[in-house]
Amino acid sequence: MGFLKQNTPQVDLEEWNKGTRAEKIIPMARHWAEVGFGTPVALHLFYVAKIAAYILGAWLIVLTTTGIDGFTNVAQWYAEPIVFQKVVLYTMLFEVVGFGCGFGPLNNRFFPPMGSILYWLRPGTIRLPPWPNRIPLTKGDRRTAFDAAVYGALLVVLLVALFSDGTGLAAGTEVGVLPAWQLWTVLGLLALIGLRDKVIFLAARGEVYGSLTVACLLASHSVVDMIVAAKLVCLVIWLGAATSKLNKHFPFVISTMMSNNPVFRPRWIKRRFFEHFPDDLRPGRASRFLAHFSTAIEGLVPLVLFFSHGGWAGGIAAFVMLCFHFGILSSIPMGVPLEWNVFMMFSVVALFVGHPDIGLGDMTSPLPILLFVVVAGTVVLGNLFPRKVSFLPGMRYYAGNWDTSLWCLTPSADAKIAKNIVAIASMPAAQLEKFYGSKEAAQIPMYMGYAFRAFNTHGRALFTLAHRAMAGHNEDDYTLTDGERIVSTAIGWNFGDGHMSNEQLVAALQQRCGFEPGEVRIVMLDAQPIHRQTQQYRLVDAATGEFESGYVDVADMVTRQPWDDTVPVHVLRSSTLR
Template sequence: MGLISPRLPDLDYEEWQAKPLMQRIKPMAQDWAEGGFGTPDAVLVLYVVKIGLYAFGAAAITALTPGIGSLGDIGEWWTEPIFFQKVVIFTLLFEVLGLGCGFGPLTLRFLPPVGAPLHWLRPGTIRLPPWPSRVPLTAGTTRSMTDVALYVAVLAAALWLLLSPGQGGSAEAGSVGTIDPWRFLPLFAALGLIGLRDKTIFLAARTEVYGTLALMFLFSGPDLIVGVKLLVVLIWWGAAFSKLNQHFPHVVAVMMSNSPILRVKALKRRFHRDFPDDLRPGRLSEHLAHGGTVIEFGVPLVLLLSNGGWPTHVAAVVMICFHLQILTSLPMGVPLEWNVFMIFAIGFLFIDKADVSVGEMSHPVPVFAIVLAAAAVVVTGNFFPRQFSFLPSMRYYAGNWATSLWCLTPEAVAKLDGSVNKVARLPSAQLETLYDAEMATLLSHKVYAFRSMHTHGRALFGLIPRACGEDRDVVTSRYAIHDGEFVAGIALGWNFGEGHLHHEQLLQALQERCGFEPGEVRVVMLESQRFLEPRQEYRIVDGATGEIERGIVKVADMLERQPWDGEIPTYDVVVGAAPHPT
């Protein structure tokens, strides 16, 4: 791994390029298993610097609060509730500016490394309303000046909160109080209105975490502290609940193989069953996955119920290590600031405020109502995943996400570049600008390997022959494969694992602009697994003619396959009228 050059497997490029798609993926998956994405060291430094700037920015802007003290005195005021409030709002602002999840090279966003504000401040770009036929004044997919104004309102409301003074403090007690609850209403209104016009921005703000936490800032005293504690525990439990599946060990194997901290190849190989021929998760990955789930269920309960002392401190150390392990692995999509925030929340809520308990609350009913509503979304989202984003369902890192692969002809790519108002080209084109065509092709296949090493990747690549023709080599000659997440990233300005952003609604919006001919665009869409159901639904859709086929794939079939196996059995298939391309 070089300072600026990615590390890639040593192979004969001409010989490798002549092979069918899945055979080209095989050496890339084997290389990932012992070396990850091969990220250049300079990129790792970039993310470390970004984490430092995030932490410094949150502290620096809080130091502007009248009466709180200088940045150099942070050791005296970091336990002030207003600091926690401003960290929450600062993180929401950081995310909705595209600087958090979905930033930079580890999301294949190179030129530019950030898209969100460049896209959302630009009239004419694509927006996706969640309920265009049900909510008045939200129909259409073109961003207007109204949408730009609403996005600016979100930014302005967040900045206003960050510059707000405290109220209700006591100079004798050395406290500046908390932000006036009424000051949060403009942010809630702006987020709600922009969310009805464009669900992408609502999700990008990570509203399910920071917006819900901000609701608790309408309270004060013990009500605020206990309410936030309950929501943080719900985040852990929601994530743990979603990991009660057979997909999660694959996530652990892929994430640990990509860790820049673990550089001993012999250790990384142990995350897989029998490297290099069997890349299903090994026992080490399974133990880490199941052990992590147990920790995420049990240790937060100790934090919640203990009132300080050694049980609280031991539990806090365990959860800090839990988040540090994720943070230092630099997972693709890089949800780094979220883990930094959770570490800070552990110190503030469960160590410094360990003695603040439910019994001290003045208004428990509305506080518990907010927590129960958030919990209801988590549970319902796991049982009805097609109707809910994986973010409010809190299915973080679970490996059970809606996904898609887009098969595009050169004609389709040309239309996408020429007819869609956007700020970036597809990642493959960005790579060709940075490197030569050979390096760009190899890196694109490294991304295929990442997807194929997850269970859903086995299904997506296994369904490509059904989407593009029975001869899988047609992909080499006619179609190029693009991960749906990166199509959404350039078309919508942001994506962070939310597969519903690159399903039929986006395809229809692109079709309106590009006028794809039949066969130019074929998309394989895979829905999340419903809780306790051993199958997942899929759809194959043509950009011009609509749905070609739908059916189900079984999780058991995904689990027994290698990343390069290709075709997968399908069941309950319903075939549409659109013909396969010739």
């Protein structure tokens, strides 16, 4: 791994190009297993600098508050409720502008390194309303000046709140809390723009920072209720994420993430996370242990943290959770949810260390419990009905189990997308060619991306189903593109959520591009419901609609190698109109 140069697999391109897609993935997968994506050290340092900038920004903004003084006097003010309120809103702003999750080259964003604000302040771009047929005044998929104005208003109100002083010297605070009207306005604008475009709500990480803004709102009634509510939201995040990892997929996430970890650099360490390198690249004993151990920590330690009310048990639990999130942070995972992990570490300190004695028995109203029920209920529904609930509000973070899609595009379809949609970034293949200098050189990172997807269990199903999606056509005429990459270009933000690359986006693109039958074929694979051991799939032609559906068994995916595209498929419905 070089400081400025990516460590890429060394293959004979002429011979390598003669292989099938599965055969071409093999050397990429073996390289990933012992090197990872080969990210240059300088790029990792860039993300480290971004984390530092995020922390410094929050620090300086907090210090603009009247009554909070001393850059190094953190111990005197870190537990002030208004500090927590401002960090919540600051992180929401950081994310919804586009600097957080999904930023930069580790999310395949090269030119420019972000979308978000560049799209959402621009009328004419695609928006995806969550319930257009149920919520009045939300139909349509074109962003209007009104949508851009509401998004801009959200940014402005967040900035106003960040530079406001506290009001209402209630018990538990010496400098007051943010005015309730500011928090109500943030929530109102977030809800309004979310009903017009679910992507912005998800990008703002509404399930985390939106829920915590509701908790912060309770401070105008009772600071104690705010602290309890915020603690309960954190508890749901941890327990929800842990519960979603009780599956057969998560060890595959661990082995993939650890092989890409910049801290564990020796190749012999990375190889130990696999069953038997180089022939058996399923998760090894170390990956399985780490998966189960980390799930136990995430599911059990927060209970100690919440119910211990401080003391030595609470102190140990807080230290363990800080180490837990730092472990994720230091691996610089793909998708880069870096600042989120920093925020969760801050929450441990500000809420559980700063206010260890405040618990359920101190509530002055049932509102914290009501918030808990709503957030936890969403998590339950998300795990039972993953097609209906995004993996973000479903708290299925990095569980290896989320909706995915794989798009099979002809060159003519690629050209139509580039010509007919309002976008900031070019199509993924074009970005890679520009970054790596030629179409031939771009093949290596493209197949490294295939290997990354294939290391996750759903990748085996996606590449198997791609054969069925292109049946009757020459597969060499298609370029396979991850649905996330399409979303990145078309709507400006992506973070592993197949809900943004489903039939709704297909319809929006078809309306603009007028694809011919066979030009765009898409594999859509639902996440696994927690109570079943199958995953539903749909094969869709952008011009003619769904032409096949069925399911694959999870057991058949977890027993195969990353390059194996022969997963048994159970067809439930098939159309003769292919």
